[in-house]
Amino acid sequence: MEYKTEEKEAFGRGKVKVLGATFEEGKPEDVKMGKWREKMTNRKEMLKYIETGERYWYSKDWYGSEKRKKPA
Amino acid sequence: MADGKLVSIDKTVEVLLDKMEKDGVESCWDRHLQQEPRCQYGDLGLCCRHCGQGPCQIDPFGGEQQKGVCGATAETIAARHFIRMIAGGAAAHSDHGRGVAEVFLAAAKGEAKGYEIKDEQKLLTMAMDFGVEIGDKSIEEIAVEVGEIALAQFGQQEGELKYIKKAPLKRQELWHKLGVTPRGVDREIVEIMHRTHIGVDNDYKNLLLQGTRAAIGDGWGGSMIATDLQDALFGTPYPVLGRVNLGVLKEDEVNIIIHGHEPLLSELIVVVSQEKEMLDLATSKGAQGINLVGMCCTGNEILMRHGIPVAGDFLQQEIAIATGAAEAVVVDIQCIMPSLPSVADCYHTKVISTSPKAKFPGATHIEFDEHNALNSAKEIVKTAINNFPNRSRNVNIPKESVDLIAGFSYETINYLLGGMFRASCRPLNDNIINGRIRGIAGVVGCNSVRTRHGEGHVEMVKELIKNDVIVLQTGCSAIDCAKAGLMVPEAAGKYAGSGLAEVCETVGIPPVLHMGSCVDNARILIAATAVIKEGGLGDDISEMPVAGAAPEWMSEKAISIGHYFVASGVYTVFGANFPTLGSKKLTKHLFEELEEQIGGMWGFEPDPVKAAQLMIKHIDKKRKALGIDKTRERVLYDMAMRRELEAV
Numbered sequence: 001m002e003y004k005t006e007e008k009e010a011f012g013r014g015k016v017k018v019l020g021a022t023f024e025e026g027k028p029e030d031v032k033m034g035k036w037r038e039k040m041t042n043r044k045e046m047l048k049y050i051e052t053g054e055r056y057w058y059s060k061d062w063y064g065s066e067k068r069k070k071p072a
Numbered sequence: 073m074a075d076g077k078l079v080s081i082d083k084t085v086e087v088l089l090d091k092m093e094k095d096g097v098e099s100c101w102d103r104h105l106q107q108e109p110r111c112q113y114g115d116l117g118l119c120c121r122h123c124g125q126g127p128c129q130i131d132p133f134g135g136e137q138q139k140g141v142c143g144a145t146a147e148t149i150a151a152r153h154f155i156r157m158i159a160g161g162a163a164a165h166s167d168h169g170r171g172v173a174e175v176f177l178a179a180a181k182g183e184a185k186g187y188e189i190k191d192e193q194k195l196l197t198m199a200m201d202f203g204v205e206i207g208d209k210s211i212e213e214i215a216v217e218v219g220e221i222a223l224a225q226f227g228q229q230e231g232e233l234k235y236i237k238k239a240p241l242k243r244q245e246l247w248h249k250l251g252v253t254p255r256g257v258d259r260e261i262v263e264i265m266h267r268t269h270i271g272v273d274n275d276y277k278n279l280l281l282q283g284t285r286a287a288i289g290d291g292w293g294g295s296m297i298a299t300d301l302q303d304a305l306f307g308t309p310y311p312v313l314g315r316v317n318l319g320v321l322k323e324d325e326v327n328i329i330i331h332g333h334e335p336l337l338s339e340l341i342v343v344v345s346q347e348k349e350m351l352d353l354a355t356s357k358g359a360q361g362i363n364l365v366g367m368c369c370t371g372n373e374i375l376m377r378h379g380i381p382v383a384g385d386f387l388q389q390e391i392a393i394a395t396g397a398a399e400a401v402v403v404d405i406q407c408i409m410p411s412l413p414s415v416a417d418c419y420h421t422k423v424i425s426t427s428p429k430a431k432f433p434g435a436t437h438i439e440f441d442e443h444n445a446l447n448s449a450k451e452i453v454k455t456a457i458n459n460f461p462n463r464s465r466n467v468n469i470p471k472e473s474v475d476l477i478a479g480f481s482y483e484t485i486n487y488l489l490g491g492m493f494r495a496s497c498r499p500l501n502d503n504i505i506n507g508r509i510r511g512i513a514g515v516v517g518c519n520s521v522r523t524r525h526g527e528g529h530v531e532m533v534k535e536l537i538k539n540d541v542i543v544l545q546t547g548c549s550a551i552d553c554a555k556a557g558l559m560v561p562e563a564a565g566k567y568a569g570s571g572l573a574e575v576c577e578t579v580g581i582p583p584v585l586h587m588g589s590c591v592d593n594a595r596i597l598i599a600a601t602a603v604i605k606e607g608g609l610g611d612d613i614s615e616m617p618v619a620g621a622a623p624e625w626m627s628e629k630a631i632s633i634g635h636y637f638v639a640s641g642v643y644t645v646f647g648a649n650f651p652t653l654g655s656k657k658l659t660k661h662l663f664e665e666l667e668e669q670i671g672g673m674w675g676f677e678p679d680p681v682k683a684a685q686l687m688i689k690h691i692d693k694k695r696k697a698l699g700i701d702k703t704r705e706r707v708l709y710d711m712a713m714r715r716e717l718e719a720v
């Protein structure tokens with residue numbers, strides 16, 4: 001799709017150009033649209049996603065603010 | 073009679089209160105006027121009737137009456153009352169959760185026809201949370217183990233709830249230090265009832281600690297279990313297009329309104345109402361189809377998962393019947409006005425109760441039994457269809473209805489921010505750190521006749537998004553903001569500040585995200601925890617630029633939710649009224665001292681815009697403490713600017 005820019009007022013820095021909407025206009029019609037979990041069709045894929053996408057709780061080695069902490 | 077324009081910002085209320093007046097039907101707003109003036113002792117939390125020697129009342133102006141007969145002070149009386157409200161709210165959420173766990177277990181064992189585990193992935197995460205080995209086990213085998221552990225969480229006597237481990241580590245440590253980590257969901261509620269009995273716990277700070285323990289048991293226990301099991305059973309919500317407000321009722325179809333809080337029966341009614349047998353029956357009665365709509369949190373549940381339209385919020389339940397177009401109002405539990413059968417008496421509507429826990433004199437009772445749920449659902453839909461020919465000509469369906477996007481579970485937000493291979497909170501954290509997003513607010517809760525219907529939610533949320541605060545919503549608060557057009561992506565450009573609008577437009581999300589029903593406030597806790605664990609915004613929720621609010625609260629559940637937000641480290645502002653104002657010491661403890669003790673604190677401000685400004689001020693305070701207050705003003709740094717910044 002073609003990217004549109006818009007001019008907006010930004011806090012403390014006057015007018016700035018920003019990227020406009022990147023979604024298609026109109027209403028979604030396909031009922032399956034957005035059902036991202038259905039992209040994973042077997043348990044292996046699900047477990048892999050859980051370990052990466054939801055690493056905050058389910059990865060053995062997550063990064064982030066708590067990596068250096070001892071368990072509570 | 074109440075004036076619709078004065079009591080609500082919603083045009084449907086004005087139109088239908090006029091109709092009710094003509095039809096000679098009383099509304100909650102009329103009864104509200106009849107109740108004035110309210111008892112000031114009760115309003116301020118200074119009336120006790122915990123034993124037969126009362127009621128005892130404390131004079132808030134320092135007169136002679138400063139202690140109850142037993143010697144209880146204003147602090148003791150107000151604190152006992154406050155934590156009993158927490159107990160009531162936590163019990164409501166948790167008993168809902170227990171009911172879901174029972175159906176889940178029956179479904180896993182193949183004993184509940186019509187139900188199946190729809191979201192294997194959510195089940196797997198629950199299995200990991202509960203320490204259930206996955207291996208090559210079947211979905212059903214895992215679900216039985218998960219269901220049994222979930223059910224046992226409610227009656228657990230020792231140790232700590234399993235979901236406590238999902239909280240930020242620093243928060244867990246604090247809860248351990250304060251001795252408020254819940255042992256079991258029920259136990260903490262029972263202990264409140266014990267400690268608030270005459271002559272047991274009389275220290276308001278100590279009483280409040282038990283309130284905190286029970287509230288955590290609700291947010292990080294009963295409610296979280298309910299949400300997760302419902303997701304596993306019916307599917308974790310995806311973004312879905314829906315419509316909201318009474319204009320979703322249809323002139324020529326059988327209108328069935330499903331009202332209450334559980335998705336258990338309503339999920340099956342959704343299935344049954346689409347069956348050919350039912351559609352044929354509707355046609356034979358002269359209807360063009362079956363129009364299923366939701367109300368309150370059952371409405372939110374079926375909206376989130378199926379895009380079923382929502383007819384309205386808590387305060388629209390009576391006027392929905394007054395349209396004269398509802399063949400049936402099907403109710404389960406919580407927030408259902410006892411007045412519904414008497415309002416329905418004036419029209420053809422059948423009020424159908426379904427829970428053995430919630431019966432209504434004058435209603436038709438068709439009991440929901442998970443082992444026979446499909447048949448219960450069929451009987452309900454047939455009863456509604458058979459009532460269609462009884463509809464009179466006295467029908468007025470308001471035109472108002474608008475689009476919304478719902479279905480923002482935490483999992484989906486995380487996915488939307490990064491996609492299948494990079495799902496992450498990182499873009500959210502980055503945009504909070506760079507200042508495009510100033511902070512996060514959770515605006516939730518009920519409606520109350522004590523505020524102008526809808527105004528508190530809508531004005532507060534508009535003020536927040538205008539100031540670049542992204543808003544997460546649940547419950548009737550979400551319904552009200554959806555009605556105001558705040559839950560479509562286009563709302564970002566129209567109402568949000570430039571920074572927030574830029575982010576929303578890039579991701580393609582509204583600036584106000586519908587996360588579900590009131591038990592789903594647990595989703596907000598999980599989203600906040602994910603942001604913390606992602607890094608860069610402190611080590612605990614109390615360090616994040618975040619605030620909570622319930623500007624039109626009325627239920628005990630709202631008090632429990634508010635207190636588990638506070639206990640999780642969130643500054644939480646309530647509107648309408650506040651139940652401890654008669655005790656200065658207790659109120660000071662809740663509004664100020666708790667921040668020192670537990671990181672979060674309560675606030676009270678009836679003006680929604682001023683309340684939003686308090687939240688923004690708190691968010692800015694947290695930004696400053698994190699050292700990211702300057703980044704809101706940052707453009708491209710030249711060396712002079714850098715030097716200037718370093719010198720500050």
Ligand code: SF4
Binds near residue numbers: 121123124139149
């Ligand atoms: S518990 Fe004490 S304050 Fe309450 S009603 Fe009894 S005597 Fe009065």
